[in-house]
Amino acid sequence: MSLPQILFLVVGVITLGAAVAVVTSRNVLHSAFLLALTFFGVAVLYVLLDTPYLAAAQVLVYIGAISVLIIFAIMLSRKVAAPHLVQRNSQWLLSLIVAVLLFGVLAYLTLQAAWPAAKQALGVDAIGGLGEAFVGTYALPFEVVSVVLLVALVGAIIIARER
């Protein structure tokens, strides 16, 4: 077994373990911190897939912004997020069955298909190409996404503002 495979297995186990703890923890604040760990594991997976730029973006956007935002929201609704409250609803067993069945189907289909075993060599400079794609081929979608983000953030401020 090669070094990337060992690294993948270690990071994968940590990521999935943290993700399971995120959805099962009774304390929502613990969930939020473990969610940051999950995001970090996914960032390491991006490095394994030769996209260090996306790994950096993952750390900045998900850990730096979204995790902190979630922790803020938990702190602001502290009273009802207390650890002694039951955090799962009455349909959790059904949800578990659905999730396990879905994973079974997806894993079966993945293992049935014949995937190319090895990576091809990177034909393009991924970071430079990404930058050029954003101002060339994908200029319009890029601008639309930036407007969507701006509108969403302005909308979030207006919705959450004290009246």
Place this chain on the structure above:
Amino acid sequence: MVPLSWFLILGAALFCIGVYGVLSRRNAIGILMGVELILNAVNINLIAFWRYRTPDQLTGLVFAVFVMAIAAAEAAVGLALIIAIYRTRNTVIVEDVDLLKM
């Protein structure tokens, strides 16, 4: 070399964990965390397919960056809604927010 199927299995597992979180949580913030897990799983699949199948085109990478931007917008609006609901209804338990159910 890590086989592509390993990444796909991990993505599927993360997706299903997220689905369980969305379906089983009572806390709206917990549901949002499940949605974030789902979006991360999708991104792993996108990047893995891009790297193994079409590394000479940038479509997969660009798509993943867009998913990230939309996830940030979704988290901002979602958490703002949760805070607004907490302020008016004093709860973040989704079962208690049933204004539209007469």
